[in-house]
Amino acid sequence: MTGESGRCESLPAMQNQTAAQIIYTVANACKINPRVLIVTLQKEQGLIQGANPTKRMYDFAMGMNCPDTADCARSSAGFFYQMYKGAGQLQWYGDPRGSFTYLRVGTNITRRHQAANVEASRGIDCGSKTFMLKSQATASLYYYTPYVPNEAAMRNLYGTGDACSAYGNRNFWRFYTDWFGNTIGGGFLLKSSDSGTYFIIDNNKYLIDDPDTVAALKPLGPLGTISQAYLDSFKDAGSMNRVVKSTAGTHFFVDGGKKYPFTNCTQAAQFGVDCATAVTLTSSQLSALVTGNNMTEYIQGENGQTFFIQDGLKRQILDNESLIDSRIGVPALSSVNVSAFKKMPWGKPIIRKGVSFVNQSTGGLTIFDGNLAYEVDAATAADVDFSIWFPKSTGTMLTEGLTAVASNIPMKTIVNSPDGTQFLITKEGKRRAAANQVLAKDAPVVSLELLSAIPDSPVPLADGFLARTSATGPIHLIEDGLKRPLLSSSEAGRVAVALPSNKIETISKSALAQISSGSAVVAPGSFVRLGRVNYLIDGFDRALIVANSNQAALLGLKSPRTLTTNQMKGYSKTARLSGIKFVCDARPFVAITGKLYPLSDIDASHYPGRGLPLDAGTCANLPKSTATLGRFVRDASKKYYLVEAQTKRLIKNVAAYQKLKGTSTGSILVGPYFLSQIKTGAAAGSSISTEIFEPGVFIPGANQPSPSPSVSASPSPSPTVSTSPSPSPTVTRSPSPSPTVSRSPSPSPSPTVSAKPKTYTVVSGDTWARIVGRLSVWGVTDAKLSAANPSVTNKNLIRLGQVLIVP
Structure with a gap:
């Protein structure tokens, strides 16, 4: 069978074909849904359900x-010809090359309910x-069977209507619908069971x-969902978005079933x-889309929000004031x-x-410094009214709308400036932390822009202070990024003595919550007990x-208070x-x-030890x-002692x-334990040393139990060294009349020099020059x-206790 363009493809001669095979072959040759052929066979001749065709x-x-109005043409008789020519005719109805172009999709058409000859024979006008x-x-169905069913026919789908009823369509x-379901395979929107969605324009x-x-x-x-084979019969022409155009070249944006004209490209x-x-859509497709107002760049959103x-x-756009400010x-x-522009990227908001x-998305308060937007932490917003410094707009913003300026940093009660200075934000303004x-x-x-909008508090924060959130709330020590609770509020005074200020600051709950928690604080100088060991609390981190x-007893420590391991957690306990x-x-x-007795550096050097530094x-x-x-x-027995060269010398x-x-x-007056801590030296003479004692320096009588002469670290040929030029009793380094070896240099025999130390620890009375002098025996100079x-x-x-490297 020779095919014809616009109808069906050619078919080779075939014999002994069943009706089902013919239906399948014709459906593929004519590119028509075989369901349409099967239904037409039933509609025209009842062949599908007929018992004796x-x-x-x-x-x-x-x-x-x-x-x-006439009998069937014998030239089209025969099952194959009926199928092939009938399917081809249905296809030809949609070909613009033919004469069947007057029924246009998207337009209103008028069809009669009954054939004119039937109306004439019955003497009625069916309308x-x-x-x-x-x-x-x-359209193809109405070309093929040009009558529309009336209400009587539609009310009785499985029976007869009235004299004006036509039943073909x-x-x-x-x-x-009884056999295959919905007749609508789709308008111009089609897909197969496993494909994407396509828009159909012509082929x-x-x-x-x-x-x-x-x-x-x-x-x-x-x-509509169609077969993949039918979908494949259309030519791939690329992709489609929401911008379409007419054959005349007018461009439209499609939204909500409407088309909105663009002024130009x-x-x-x-x-x-x-x-x-x-x-480019066909005119019938465009006519199905209602024409809306011209497109503009000023777009509306939900809840009165606007966009540009x-x-x-x-x-x-935050609000009208911001729009005016943007000019x-x-x-x-x-x-x-x-919502029509979900895939469009976000630009810088107009604020x-x-x-x-x-922020409408989160419900949180946000402040804008001109460059960045900071969402205020909820707890901070509850404590601080930022609208005092940043007037609050009635407009709202979306999180997505802030994308280009979002700092992604929550504004909290304690903040850092770019140079690292910390500030505490209060109801009155910002308080600067100590350097x-x-x-x-x-x-x-x-940013500095944000901080500059908040006024400075005249009173900065001290370097370490006590704080609470209310007049009766627990007190914390705020120091080194930690809040450390006091064991008892009654200890606040004893803790405050170690701080620059004894004032207990009242800070907000959000500020206190922002500071990391540390271990408990015991007042410095407390005498405590942990397990079987007693401790003196020295400062805030050493016991x-x-x-x-x-x-x-020497320090007046009595009745230690028992603490728990957790209460002592923050203290090193090895010294x-x-x-x-x-x-x-x-x-x-x-x-x-x-009690602690103060004394001069010179006198202190003669008491044993370097001295334990305390907080x-x-x-x-x-x-x-x-x-x-x-x-x-x-x-107690009224024995008197001279403390000299770190020994006690009985007078x-x-x-x-x-x-x-x-x-x-x-x-x-001292006790026996105190005396036991000082070594016993020779009996006191008639003079005392008035210079700082340096371990290793000889002081006659003090270093040795014997009065015989000794060679000191720096012998001198001078018999005595007087501390005063007056004729009053001379205070010498030795009570004996024998030649005394002083500290001034001399060619007399020098002591053996010990191995050079790697480090030197500064002791009471030290100066840089004195340390250089001590180390000079090993070739150490000031420059070295x-x-x-x-x-x-x-x-x-x-400073005392400082460790120096010995070169």
Whole structure:
């Protein structure tokens, strides 16, 4: 069988074919749904359900060339010819090359209910019906059977209507839906069971990968599911978006079943659209889309929000004041909603500088410094009213709308400036932390623009302070990025003595919550017990082991308070409390019978030990004597001692004591334990040393129990060294008349020099020059010592206990 363009392809001769095989072959050759052929066979001749079909039923199976006013044409008789020619005719109805072009999809058509000859024979006028033609398939049916069923026929689908009822198209719909379901395979929107969605224009198909575009084209649907073979019969023509054009070249944006005209392609480019990609719709397709207002770049959103489309980006507008401030002139508000531009990237929002507003997506308060938007932490917003400094807009913003300016940093109560300075934000303004002080380790860094909008508090924060959130709330020590709870509020005074200020600050709950939690604080100078060990709390992080009650009694420590392991968690517990000499703020003290006695650096050097440095808070809380300690002590039996060269030298009687003391500080009563901590030296002579004692330097009588001469570290040929040029009793280094070896250099025999130490620890009374002098025996000079210790930038500010590298 020779085919014909627009109808069916050619078919080779075949024999002994069943009706089913013929139906299948013709459906493929004529590119028609075989369901349509099967239903037509039933509608025209009842062949599908007929129990005893006749030869005539087969000869004119499709009703092809069987006009209503004449008999069927014998040239089209035969089952194969009926199928092939009938299917070809249905296809030809949709070909614009033929004469069947008057029924146009998308237009209103009028069809009569009954044939004119039937009406004439019955003497009735059945009238007509006007309706919109929605598909080419429906048009083909009305070309093939040109009558529309009336209401009587539709009310009785499986029976008869009235004298005006025609049943051809009604029965086609009825058989099809009964056997195969919905007659609608889709309008211009089609897909197979496993394909994407396509828009059909003539014989071309355009892939739509966006569900919103499918929804926007709803009047050109519905979306129908067809076979893959039928879908493959359309030619792939690329993809389709929501910008379409007419054959006249007008471009439209499609949304919500409407088409909105663009002024020109320059405007379309503002929406990120290239006119060259627009698909041309047929006039019937365009007519199915209602025409809306012209497109504008001023777009509406939900809840009164507005947006401006610019350079392919959507920019959310906070409020009208921000729009005025931006000096952007906007056109009339578009009817298209911003939801139509879900895939369009976000641009910089239009927000005026120094304003606050609610983020509609999160419900949180946000502040804008002109460049970045900071969402305020909820707890911080509850404590601080930022609208005082950042006036609150009635407009709202979406999180997505802030994408281009979002700092992604929550604004908290404690913040860092870009240079690392921390601030505490209060209701009154911002309080600067002390230099290099860390209040909160996780404090966010915010801009100088934001901080400059918040006024400065006249009172900065101290470097370490006590704080609470209410007048009766628990007190915390705030220091080094931690909040450490006091064991008891009653200890606040004893803790505060170690701080720059004794004021207890009241801070907000959010500020306290932002600071990391640390271990509990015990007041410095407290005497406590953990397990079986007693400790002296020294500062905020060290507990000194107190080995015995005598050592405790020296410092006036009584009745230790028992603490738990958790309460002592923040304290190192390895160092021991030892000796009688201590250092507080670089000042020497000696502990005697429960009090700390101050004394001069010279006198302190003669008491044993280097002196254990104690924290300033510890020193402040330990009992102190108002009297000054000199070099003389006495026991309960009224024995007097001269403390010299870190030994105790017994004075033979009171008169000798009085003479030796002269006008210097008198004796202090001490106990046996105190005396036991000082080595016994030779009996006191008639003079005392008035210079700082340096271990290793010989002082006659003090270093040795014997009065015989000794060679010191620096022998001198001078018999005596007087500390005063006056004729008053001379204070020498030795009470004997024999030649005394002084500290001045001399060619006399020198002592053996020990191995050079690797380090040197600064002791009480040291100066840089004195240390250089001590180390000079190993070739150490000022320049060499300076080079080995570059951290020492001011030689006048070396501190007690500082360790120096010996080059």
